[in-house]
Each structure stands twice: as C-alpha cells, then as structure tokens.
Amino acid sequence: MGVEQHFLSEDERGFAGFFPEHAKLEQIATGLVWAEGPVWLNDIQELRFSDIPNNRMMTWSETKGARVFRQPSQRANGHTLDGDGAMVSCEHGGRCVSRTGTDGAYEVLATHWQGKRLNSPNDVVVKSDGSIWFTDPPYGIISDYEGIRADREIDGNNVYRIDPDARAVELVADDFDRPNGLAFSPDESVLYIADSGRAGGFGFGFDDTRPHHVRALDVVDGRKLGKSRVVAVIDIVPDGLRVDTEGLLWISAADGVHCYTPAGERLGRVLVPEVVANLTFGGPSKSRLFITATSSVYAVETRRQGVQAP
Template sequence: MRHTNLLGTTLILACLLAGACRQKDSKQTNMTEKESTTAPTVYKTTGTIERLDAALDNIIAPDAKIEILATGFDWSEGPLWLPEQNKLLFSDIPPNKIYEWSEEGGLKLYLTPSGYTSEVPRGGEVGSNALILDKQGRLVLCQHGDRRMARMDAPLNQPKPNYITLADKFEGKRLNSPNDAVYKSNGDLYFTDPPYGLEKNADDPAKEIPFQGVYRLTADGAIHLLTKELSRPNGLAFSPDEKTFYVANSDPDKAIWMAYDVQPDGNITNGRLFYDATSQAKTEKGLPDGLKINRQGYLFATGPGGVLIFDKNAKHLGTIRTGEATSNCAFNADESVLYLTADDYIMRVKLK
C-alpha cells in the first residue's frame, strides 16, 4: 500500500544538499529539523488522539501530540530504532532507499539500493520494506525488488549495499515480496509474503507461488509455511510471552487482524479473528499494516484512521489519528516514544 508523491525525491535531495532545513510552513518546506543547536526543537504537529477508553491515559498522556519529524517521501515504511546509535531508520520504498533520522543530526540518506540490486530496470515497489535487527544486532531487510529476506553485510555505523540472502524461495519457487518480519527469542525469523513488491501485484506473471504466505525461517535455513489462508498478510508480532502470534491482513475487503496460538515447535494453530476493521476501511485512510506490541501487551496496529491501540482482549482503547494512510510504527528502546511512518511523513508520539 502506498501513495506516490512525485515531488518526494526532489524535495529530499534539496534538503540534503542544503544540510538542514528550518521548520517553515508546509507550503515552503518539506523537511523539519532543528532550528538551533541551543534552543529546544519545536516540531509541527498534526492529527488528533482519539480516546475510546480511560485505559488509554495509562499509555498516552492526555496532552500528547503527534509531531512531524520529516516529510517529502514517496511511501515511508519499516521504521526501526537503533538504540546504540540513538537514531531511527526507515525505508522509502519506491526510490529504493533507507534514511536515518536523529534528534541531533536530522535527516540523512543511510543506504541505497535497499531492496533491488539488479542493474536491469523494473517497475513496482522495489525498495526495502520492514527493517529489523537479528540477535547479533545486524540489519535484516524485507527486500521487495530482490524478493528475499536479506541481511546487510556491513556494520550499522558503516552501511553498505552488500547483502546476504537469508530466504528467497519456498519449495523451489521464488517468494513474492517479503513485507514484514519479526524474530522470536529463539532466533527463528517469521515473515509475511504478500505480492505488493511485484510489478503487477498478484496478477504479475513473474509470481511463482499461488498464495500469500506467512513463513518461519529456522537457523538451519529451512523455511516452513505457517499459513496460506490470508489474502494479504502484512504486519506481525508476538505477545510478550510469545504464546500468541498476531498477523494483519491488508485486504480492503477483509481488513482484519488474526491471532494464533504458538506451538512448542514454532508453528501456529487455532487461528481466530482478533479484530475486524473492514467497515472502517471503507471510509478511513489506511488498512491493517504494520504491528507492534509493547512490554505490557498492548497492540499498536496501523490501520484505518492511523494507529489503533488494543488490549490483549481486542478492546479498542483509542486511535492515533494521523490524517494519513499509516504504514507502520516502532518504539524507541524504553518504549517512551512511538515512531510512525505515514505516507510521505515520519511522525512520533511520546508515550507514558
């Protein structure tokens, strides 16, 4: 899912050449950075935080704002906080790039190409999508264009477009376009494989697998199909005790989140509906997409309207209404900040 901003690349390059962009009216600039090294940074705000239950006050302060950190991207995705470097990484999928943002350094290009490394031109959503860290702290990418799960073969502080393939085939057939991923504590890699990175989506003649799967990659390199029943599997996450596995389905006709029991062998069973937002998807921007769960077990699920917040019993506590189709979210190290990728924006909300 994305919305193309034709001016995105030009605006980003202009800001990078200038070195820094002071916060101005949105008609005058598409980059928001610090105005001074001595004065506190003041960011533009947007949207609203909708409270449906008093329990949300224990998660987000009543006076919390949605801050815009940067804008001008084609379709931002895959936010990842690097705690040791105190910076955010995120993908801009169509131009095949990853950017970094920090309070001290503002916005910078981090890595390109990020998801498609061939010199043969092709269309579609070629860049990286989700970005995660493995147990050794190495960058792992869902690469749309190369249709694989890959690991960057370079240190985080010296990024290079050198990649090692972790998974690119299931039963001898090429994956569609890995979209989102999460590691289990034992090192198993779980990922979803919808067709969004193919040039013609599900109708692409290059599509080799006749379904959209959710997979588990074990340390020995074996790929296990967990389910092929979802039409557009997308974001995924484990409950804090890793006994429950959640998957978003970004299909406008079946905009749902599913929950599964995790078996001792790592497979999943007892699939059941967690929450159905199909009716909201008819009138609100966005679909079930990226998904994160905090240490208290609250689900932060990007979907119709922004980021929907649920308790473990699927009670909808409220929504961070960004006003944009919101693709994904990520916490900082102590979960005091939630970073959001929303169309051509990077945003954040401070948490309690």
C-alpha cells in the first residue's frame, strides 16, 4: 500500500532533506475507526497502537502486518515504554494509567488524585528516573465515542507525575485547558505539552478562543515544572508530539505532522490524507516515522532519530 508523499519546506535548511531522496509516505494498516497512541517496541520490532472506539489495541510488524493485541482495551489511548521495556498506557475507559510487562502481566498504576477519580488519562511519557508523567483531559468522559460518559470528580484538566518509588500521583501542572501529547527534550530539562483546548471534543466543534499550542516547561529538580513558554501555535489543534535526538519537535495535527525547532520556528510539514492523531519514531534504526491517522497508520522513513524511552 502506498500514497503520494508531500513535504512542505519552509526554511533555508530544507525540510525535505530530513527524508531520504526516495522516501514515500506508506499506508501500512487500515480498517480502524480512530487510530491513536503509537509506540515502538524495539526488542520485538513491533508497533502497538490504539483503535479507541473499537475498544482494542493493535500490533503491527513488517512480517505479520496488523492484528489485534488486546480487546477489550479499556479504550486505551497513549502508550510509552518504561526502563524495563514494559508498556505504560493511558486508559479512557478505565480512567487510569496501567502497565503491561514484557511477560504480559497487567497492573493498574494510578486511578485517583487526592481521593478523586482521574478524568481520562490521555498520553504518557516516562523519565529516565522511572517517574511517569501523564495528561488528564476529559475526552474519555464527555461522550461514549472515546470512552464512557461520566461526571468529572476533579475540577480542571491537569498534568500529573507518578513517583517511581512511592507510586504517589503528584500534580505538576494545573493551568492547561486540555493537556494532550507530551515529550521530554533529549536532556530532560524541558517537558513539551500540547494543549488542544480549541477542540471541544468529538462532535463539539472548535472554539477559537481556547488554546491550540505547544508549551515548553522547564523541569525543576527533576520532578517539578517551572517557567513556561509557547513554542508552537497550531491553527488546527496539536495532539501528539515526539522529539528527535537533535531536539526538534514533531507535532501531530489534523493535516499531518508539523516540525518545529525548540525556538519556535516551523521547518515544514508532512501532509497526510487523513486526519492525524499521533506519531512516534521506530524501526530498526529508530528513524521511521509512524503516524496514526483516523482509519489508518502511515509510515515514512526519515534521516532523523526519535528520542526513545529510557
């Protein structure tokens, strides 16, 4: 399967140069409803991703193609890996953060903060010290499309940290509208967080008065967030994001993937023929860009390498 590729270069460095000369955007899986949360498992050379409305988690490999990994999946959304190679997941249906070990063992890591039920954990990253950082917007409780409609118990949509030793859930940011994708800079001195407030949620349309940007927040003492600045304003709403080894930001949006410098300069876009949700780097050289987009998953080879899990 293949589709025509499009690169829009917007700087003198030449965004198209980030890709091999004959690179093509390839559709590697389809038949999904809303594909999300891709994560690359290097040890077994497989991509896992969510198909949220179908309440299933999928896996894909070059040799076996796409197949169901887990169903039901508690309408899982974002995934990452911890230092042991286990998959850490955000579950809309379970309103929790969970962990699936390399042996398949499953455990719930977090369901509440200060005695109140989480909204619907959305996306997650693991820091090199083993702490787990995740966003908690309400997308999984405002309708039955991506989760289970329910009343919120927490006022606000926050960002949290799970302490690696005490397993306590700690609030690290409470000034976001709808925090979404997140990723650390290569040296972990900055945490980038997308705010998709402009997207009211499935069936709710757009609200131009609300945020649609990515912020960079200084990481203080390895466990708190400090000074914040906007590094990218995405008119059609940012969702997921990843950082490559040279510190460039790769941000998913409805039209494709936008690439920004940490200083806020947009270098270019990879346009995708379906509405894009999320992305990750993977493949044998960690240079293949995998993109989840509505009913399909796409891939394109790059000359960049993504920052991998610790």
